[in-house]
Amino acid sequence: MVLRPETYRPRLLDAQVAKLLDIFGAVQIDGAKWCGKTWCALSHANSVTGLDDYRVRPLAEADPTMPLLGNQPHLIDEWQTVPAVRDAVRHAIDQESNRPGQYLLTGSSAPPLEQYEHSGAGRIAHLRMRPMSLYEQGLSTGAVSLRKLFDGEFSPAVTQVSLVQIAQWICRGGWPAALDRDLESALYIPQQYLEAVCEDNAPRMGKNPAMTRRIIMSLARNNAKAATVKTISRDMYAGDETADTEPARATTTSYVDMLIREFLIEELPCWDAPIKARNRMRVKPKRYFVDSSLAVASLGINPARLLANGQIFGDAFENLVIRDLMVYASAWVGLEHPKVYFYRDDKGLEADAIIELEDGRWGAIEIKLGENKAQEGVDSLLKVRNTVMANPYSQQQEPTFLMVIVGNGMYARKTAEGVYIVPITVLGA
Numbered sequence: 001m002v003l004r005p006e007t008y009r010p011r012l013l014d015a016q017v018a019k020l021l022d023i024f025g026a027v028q029i030d031g032a033k034w035c036g037k038t039w040c041a042l043s044h045a046n047s048v049t050g051l052d053d054y055r056v057r058p059l060a061e062a063d064p065t066m067p068l069l070g071n072q073p074h075l076i077d078e079w080q081t082v083p084a085v086r087d088a089v090r091h092a093i094d095q096e097s098n099r100p101g102q103y104l105l106t107g108s109s110a111p112p113l114e115q116y117e118h119s120g121a122g123r124i125a126h127l128r129m130r131p132m133s134l135y136e137q138g139l140s141t142g143a144v145s146l147r148k149l150f151d152g153e154f155s156p157a158v159t160q161v162s163l164v165q166i167a168q169w170i171c172r173g174g175w176p177a178a179l180d181r182d183l184e185s186a187l188y189i190p191q192q193y194l195e196a197v198c199e200d201n202a203p204r205m206g207k208n209p210a211m212t213r214r215i216i217m218s219l220a221r222n223n224a225k226a227a228t229v230k231t232i233s234r235d236m237y238a239g240d241e242t243a244d245t246e247p248a249r250a251t252t253t254s255y256v257d258m259l260i261r262e263f264l265i266e267e268l269p270c271w272d273a274p275i276k277a278r279n280r281m282r283v284k285p286k287r288y289f290v291d292s293s294l295a296v297a298s299l300g301i302n303p304a305r306l307l308a309n310g311q312i313f314g315d316a317f318e319n320l321v322i323r324d325l326m327v328y329a330s331a332w333v334g335l336e337h338p339k340v341y342f343y344r345d346d347k348g349l350e351a352d353a354i355i356e357l358e359d360g361r362w363g364a365i366e367i368k369l370g371e372n373k374a375q376e377g378v379d380s381l382l383k384v385r386n387t388v389m390a391n392p393y394s395q396q397q398e399p400t401f402l403m404v405i406v407g408n409g410m411y412a413r414k415t416a417e418g419v420y421i422v423p424i425t426v427l428g429a
Contacts, residue, residue, distance in 0.1 A: 003075075004043035009176070011040050011136055012331035012429050013129055017104075018044065019333050020125040021073060025093030026103035028079075028086075030110065031129035032263040032290045033193065036176045037106040038077050040129060045075035045104055051085065052078040064088040072102050080107040086124075093123040109201065110261040131174030131291040133327040134320075135428040139169060142428025144412050146328045149401045149420070150336075150361055157412040157426045163313075166369070166407045166424075167303040170316045173293025174323065187302065190293035197264055205258050211236065213298075215255045219265060219287055220298040224315045224322075226270075226284040226344070229253055256287075265289055268322065271341030271354040273394030286342050292319040310369075317369045318352060321405050321424060325353055325365070328429040336361075343384060351384045363401040370408060371421075377404035378419045 013029075020027045021044060029037045042048060047070030051057055060067045064084040067076050079086055089103050096102060105124070134140040143157035171187055172178050178186035194216065202212040218235030219227075233252040259265050270283035289295040296306060296316055306313050322340070329338040336357040343351040343364065353365040364384050366377030381402040388394050402419040409423035 002043060003045050003048060005039055008039050008043055009132075009136065009179070010043075011036060011129070012133070012327060013040060013127060014043065015333050016127055016331060017041070020127065021101040021104075023100055024123060024125040025096065025098050025100060026089055026105060026124045027127060028105040028107070028124050029127045029129050030107045030263065032131060033108040033196065034175055034177060034189070035129050035131045035290075037108070037129050038075075039176070041075045041077070041104040041106050045073050046071040048075040048077060050077040051081045057081060060085055065092070068092055068103070073104055074102070075104040075106065077106050078108065079105040080109050090123050098123055108263065110263075128330055130323060130327050130330070132176060132179075133174060133324040133429075134169065134424060135324070136327070137174060137179065140324075140425045140427055143426040144420070144422050145428055146325070146338075146355070147332060147429060149363060149403070150355075150357065152400070154401075154412075154414065154420060156414075158410060159412070159423050159425045160410055161408055161423065161425045163307060163369075163408050164303070166317060166320075167306045167313065170292045170306065170313075170320050171296050171301070171303045173291040175291070175293070183303070187293075187297075190291070190297035194294060194298055197259075197262060201262055202258070205262075207255060207258055212255065212258075214238075215252065216259070216264070216294075216298045219256075219259070220289070220295045222287070223295045224286060224288060224318045226286045228284060229256070232256070263290055264294065266326075268340060268342050268353075271343050271356060272345070273388045273391055273396040283344055288319050288322050291323060292316045295319055314369045317407055318367045321367045322353065324424070324427065325355070328427075329355060331429045345387065349380075349383055349387055351381060360397055361400045362396070363403060364399055365402075366404045368404055368406050371406050371410070374404050374406055374409065374421050377406075378402075378415055378417055378421075381419055382417060 017027055029041055031037050049067040051060055060082040065088045067085050068088055076085060093102055135142045168183055173190050175189045178189050198209045198212045202209050214236050218232045229249050229252050233248050236252050237248055265287050267285035267287055269285050325340055329340050332338050338355050338357050341354040343354050351364045352367040354362060356362040364381050366381055368374055368377045385399055388396055404421050406423055412422045412426045414420055
């Protein structure tokens with residue numbers, strides 16, 4: 001019997017989970033704490049073992065095959081607490097000739113690779129879950145589908161949202177536990193998330209809690225930017241003359257890597273039209289928090305203060321939109337495997353997001369908080385398109401779509417230049 005919780009709100013990733021369970025012996029769902037991985041997995045499982053249970057963990061450490069017992073698909077929650085269990089899963093799948101749909105694994109951090117033997121390639125499929133998009137929260141109608149845009153399908157739509165609401169959504173975040181809470185209660189969740197990372201997770205990873213807080217604040221200050229390690233080091237070692245030394249930069253990098261492994265932040269790589277373009281490797285990635293609420297919480301900002309600070313508001317809104325784009329792209333069932341990038345060339349021309357499919361189709365996106373800035377986004381996207389298409393080495397087809405995502409816009413429409421203007425509250429997968 002499937003263990004779906006009664007109050008479970010379906011997630012866009014559910015279709016991917018079901019599809020991969022029909023193909024692979026196991027599906028591994030990793031992602032930030034509290035983003036809904038366990039409930040998602042439970043909705044596809046017939047039994048469960050939680051390795052964060054103090055009664056189970058010693059048994060699993062003594063015999064990693066013990067947690068595998070149960071009706072299949074069998075969920076092993078927080079597998080990373082006993083990494084050897086993952087190897088036991090892989091061996092069990094091999095013994096069953098890679099029969100599909102045997103196990104589900106969920107984890108909220110990525111243990112060092114040396115703690116388990118094998119990647120599980122061919123046996124264990126990987127999925128990344130993020131906090132809930134606005135569509136999953138019921139705050140977007142989804143009338144404009146990202147996937148349908150690639151098929152040339154678009155219908156005008158109308159919506160209405162205020163900047164006050166957007167500021168609240170940014171600060172609340174996409175945490176399932178916040179859905180039915182009042183605003184004041186919901187704001188405690190990202191604060192406590194950061195507290196858990198700094199005071200619990202960081203020491204377990206050999207990191208100093210105070211230094212972890214400093215680097216999170218630096219990342220929040222540089223949110224939505226391709227900040228260098230040198231810039232972050234200077235924040236981390238403020239007033240210390242050793243900030244620019246190689247050891248200091250190495251330490252900073254190790255903290256950033258730890259936060260990536262804890263799924264607190266993620267990096268958006270740079271895109272360039274030629275598949276072998278150096279910019280895809282050489283331009284520094286942009287870093288975003290897995291949820292916009294973590295960025296503003298680390299800076300001590302509430303919705304009222306966010307409304308009064310346009311620059312931080314704009315960066316936080318960009319973080320929210322990137323989160324939603326990542327959710328919509330990861331929910332795509334099919335072989336196109338959309339990937340999300342940003343674009344910046346050597347002349348400083350930028351696009352906030354590029355969605356590229358494996359078959360070469362691509363779309364460029366600009367993100368503007370206010371409807372009054374939409375035309376700036378249109379003009380920038382047209383320059384990006386013209387620059388890419390004028391490059392004789394790009395070997396790129398015309399973009400499938402150009403889109404400006406706005407915060408407080410009312411109408412999803414197509415401009416005379418052929419660019420879509422889409423309020424975030426009508427965007428969906």
